Amino acid sequence: MITPPFSTAADGIAREATLLQKGKPALMLWQAAETALVVPAAVARRDGMQRSMAEAAEQGWPVTVRGSGGGIVPQGPSTLNLAMVLPCAAGFTVEDGYRMICGAVTEALTRFDITAETGACPGAFCDGAWNVLAGGRKLAGTAQRWRAATRERVVLAHAAILVRTPQPDLWPVLRQLQAAAFAAEPPLRTGAHIALDALLPGSMGQSAFPGALIRAAEDRLTALTRREKQAA
Numbered sequence: 001m002i003t004p005p006f007s008t009a010a011d012g013i014a015r016e017a018t019l020l021q022k023g024k025p026a027l028m029l030w031q032a033a034e035t036a037l038v039v040p041a042a043v044a045r046r047d048g049m050q051r052s053m054a055e056a057a058e059q060g061w062p063v064t065v066r067g068s069g070g071g072i073v074p075q076g077p078s079t080l081n082l083a084m085v086l087p088c089a090a091g092f093t094v095e096d097g098y099r100m101i102c103g104a105v106t107e108a109l110t111r112f113d114i115t116a117e118t119g120a121c122p123g124a125f126c127d128g129a130w131n132v133l134a135g136g137r138k139l140a141g142t143a144q145r146w147r148a149a150t151r152e153r154v155v156l157a158h159a160a161i162l163v164r165t166p167q168p169d170l171w172p173v174l175r176q177l178q179a180a181a182f183a184a185e186p187p188l189r190t191g192a193h194i195a196l197d198a199l200l201p202g203s204m205g206q207s208a209f210p211g212a213l214i215r216a217a218e219d220r221l222t223a224l225t226r227r228e229k230q231a232a
Contacts, residue, residue, distance in 0.1 A: 001027060001028055001029070001214075002210055002211075002214055003030045005031045005032065006031070006032050006033065007034060008036060008064070009032040009036045009076070010064045012030045012075075012081060015028065016156060016158065017067065020145060023087055023149045024087065025085060025086055026085040027082075027085075027218060027221060028083040029080065029082055029083075029213060029217075031077060031079065031080055032075050032076055032077075032079070033076070035074070035076035035167075035170075036062050036063065036074075036075045036076060037056055037061050037064070037174065037177060038063070038064045038065075038072070038073045039053065039065055039177075040068065040071070041065050042069070046180075046181060048180050052176065052177050052180035052181070059173050061074075061174075066143075068143040068144060068156070069143055070141065071128075071182065072125055073125065073126050073141060074125070074174065075160070078167070079160050079162060079163065080163045080210065081158065082101065082158070082213060082214075083158050084157045084221055085154065086154070086155050086157070086221060086228065087154050087225075088154070089152060092231075097155045097157045098157070100220055101157035102118050102132055103216075103220055104213065105132045105161065105216075107216040108212040109132075112208075114134055114200075116134050117132075117133050118130055121133055121137065121192050122186045122192070123188060124138040124141075124189070124192040126141040126143075126160075130142045134199055137192060137193055138194065139161060139193075140160060140162070142157065143157075161196065162195040163197065163209070164195050164197045165195045165197060166195070171188070171190055196209060
């Protein structure tokens with residue numbers, strides 16, 4: 001389902017958690033109206049992070065904590081979020097979860113003649129092996145959260161897609177928070193990222209992308225739900 005914009009990223013994250021708790025196949029595409037930085041709970045507990053998070057909030061970027069892993073991600077009107085929930089058998093792996101969510105994003109992009117791949121992008125925020133890259137630059141990041149149900153496991157796979165180039169005041173705040181949380185990682189580079197508005201400069205393509213994304217995700221979720229029921 002495509003939801004109306006939530007007021008805050010915390011609202012969207014809470015709705016995702018509800019879908020995970022229900023444990024049924026589900027899709028949700030959402031955005032937040034207000035800007036924020038989202039930090040994994042484990043990262044938020046690191047030394048010095050509370051002060052850095054408070055400083056980010058003072059500069060207009062309040063911090064929301066999420067349960068899944070990964071790094072620091074900006075949220076707001078520039079970010080489109082896809083959540084996929086799948087009950088799965090024992091043989092379904094973390095890598096399968098990433099293939100599911102990344103496959104939905106890359107398939108949607110092919111409908112606009114955009115070729116994408118997965119991989120790391122040093123200097124990008126929330127960098128990892130399962131970024132979705134266009135032209136070698138990060139367009140989307142992914143993360144997962146798992147829970148054990150009565151007879152099976154349930155995975156929530158999440159993708160955060162840059163649909164508009166972030167506003168300039170994001171970068172110094174994000175660099176400061178990134179350095180506090182991940183001192184050993186390469187410095188953040190704005191050029192490591194690309195947004196959908198640069199790939200689809202016309203408004204028609206940008207407005208059509210959410211529908212293409214939800215259709216690609218539905219196709220994958222339907223096929224995987226059928227496969228996992230047979231494997232159970």
